[in-house]
Amino acid sequence: MLEALSLSDALNLLELNFKDFIIKSETVNINESLGRYIYSDVQSDQSIPNFNRSTVDGYAVISSDSFGASDSYPCRLKLIGSIKMGAPPDISLSSGETVYIPTGGELPNNSDSVVMVEYTDNYKDGYIYLNKPSSPGNNVILKGEDCKQGDVVLKKGDKISVKTIGILAGLGISEIEVYKKITVGIISTGDEIADITKNLNNSQVRDINSYALFNELLNFGITPIQLGIVKDNVEDINRIVNYCLSKYDVILLSGGSSKGIKDETINVLNRIPGAKILFHGLLIKPGKPTISAKIGNIPFFGLPGQPLAAYFVYKRLVEPFLKYLYNDVSNQFTIKARLTTNYPSNNGREEAVIVKLNSENNEYIALPTFYKSGLISSLSKSDGFFIIPRESEGVMKDSIVDVVLF
Template sequence: MFTFFKVKKVAEVLEEITKFPMLPEESLGLKEALGRYLAKDILAKEDLPPFSRATMDGYAVYARDTFGARESEPVILKIKGEIAMGEVPSFSLASGEAARIATGGMLPEGADAVVMLEYTEEEKGIIEVKRPVAPYENVIFKGEDFEKGTIVFPAGIKITPAVIGVLSGLGITQVEVGQRPKVGILSTGDELVLPEKELPLGKIRDINSYTLYSASLESGAIPTLYGIVPDVKEKLFVKVEKAIQENDVLLISGGSSVGTRDFTLEAISRLPEAELICHGVAVKPGKPTILGQVGSKAIFGLPGQVASALLIFYIMVRPLLLHMQGAKGEHLFLRKIMAYAARNIPSTPGREDYVRVKLSFSEKGVIALPILKKSGLISSMAEAHGFLRIPENSEGIYEGELAEVFLLP
């Protein structure tokens, strides 16, 4: 049997999370890869763009020829030819020459800029340039995005639409990504009923299972609901044993505090290879959180209060799920900004406080207004834009003071 109250700090738990093994890799086509995490560095196998090209309709020129041009004294250049889209120029430019070019057209040798069409006037094979251009103006050069052989994206980043655009531009249509973790979710408690059932007096509907299911799905995992387990020791153990065999991570909501009917810790301890990482985290809300390891798999005992359970999910469970998929560094965590506190927010030294906040904007910057509701009220999470973090050794945040805010997905 485990020892109770193996309390850890948030940073210590996050360090333990990164020790869990990542899931195996799989190869996906670009159309299936959105939202996944690269398992390997991506190298550019060619330059992007593959040639220097115009970004405006106009005339390809040697920029130095246009210096001093103005409406009253235009520069006169001879038109050497025209460059059609998708064609390789059959000529080069000498000083004093220009070539018609469309957006996306390949720059001829000798040109280093493009004069926009509206700043020119053409007549009988010559153009008047009425405004100068600087070298490289209105041009994207060969390899300006990515040079052949360089690392385009490192392993561990999330594949976004822009990333897919780059990969397709480089002719890369298959990528190696980490597999999605399977997450089992079950709720404990005699007071719970399924959301679709009639609600007898004294009972409450199971909110946590569906909340955690959605949060897991949003984190790239494959969640499965295992229903409600009554406060019966053997029934809980049987369900836990089945769920951990079928999943990479198990989330048990409720039953994580000390009490005669709280059997989560005992159920975990009976599993082969079980190891307790923490029983309690120095955080508010969510102190009675449990984290155990069974071989390569993780079991979280989450608080029964829905806001506490969801907070712990975002600051601990979500990083684990992303780590298992291959995410690294800043990609493991919620995006963070700095915001000014709208009022004094007291705290108790010795723990990290995460306060649900609404965000607004002022001339000063982003303003964080605390949502002062109890952790059992789901409305506080539905209204929140993020969590304001109060460090463990602080007595609070003063009105007008800058503080870290983690933005909800």
């Protein structure tokens, strides 16, 4: 019998077994690239900006000319022209001279800073009077300050965001090579599971997991397919799993993963030629009854049937594994918060503690949401979770914890 694994050992085992898993690439327009994963490093073929650019409306100056300027003793500079937007300047400044420059305009030769209009006076006598000194580089974006020619601006595995698309557009890149979207088949199992459109009898519950998993995967940036509900028997589960093997890149099955008499997933896997069970059980709470296998080169995950447990196994095991396949090395976003109460944990499993966040006295405080894994309201009433390590007996009140936001 396979022993339950720690989460880190399970992830390492998955990475070892699927190191040759290949996701091909395709090229898409950047307007269709949001949420996709970059296939190879993007290197800038130019400096951005490619000229010294003003960030304000004002007057381009040689900064040393402005030293000592004040309201009481303004600095007088001769106005010799203005800068036109979108055209290289045909003016070079000499000491004692200035030109008007709009936001985004290119600085003329020899100038190294810009004084905002608000800090100047123009008496229409041919001079501009500066009421404030300006240091070199003030109100200026220098050539190549955003990125220099040859810089790697986006890396393989980066997930494309709105900010990313702005970078690509700034570089003149209209199409980008991305990983293709892998397909994930989602199966719900259980004699007690009913479709969400059906009226329930007293012993049934609606199918929550396939909808939650579908939308988590959609948000991740891949293609999920819901395959409906399958009864808890070997033949039906075997039939749908074998169908998935010919259609999809990854298989997620919720329910049927614990070690009870009626849980048939392990029996199905034992009947599939070439199926290699990687582990059966995780040392985490919630989520212990989890199973994973390699069938050919297809990853299979059997998640717990309880919605909260299924959610955490997806977020803590399946999603990090998918990120590995896409070469995504980004970290989860966390914030530090002060715990409002003692929280014991002596079960020998790494525990995810759901919390509600409030802000008090310029710091976040975390209020544990005491839950049961079958309750579906726990997530909607919470903002995130923190982890208690396996070797810990709990966390004391007023401890600072790292909260992963939902």
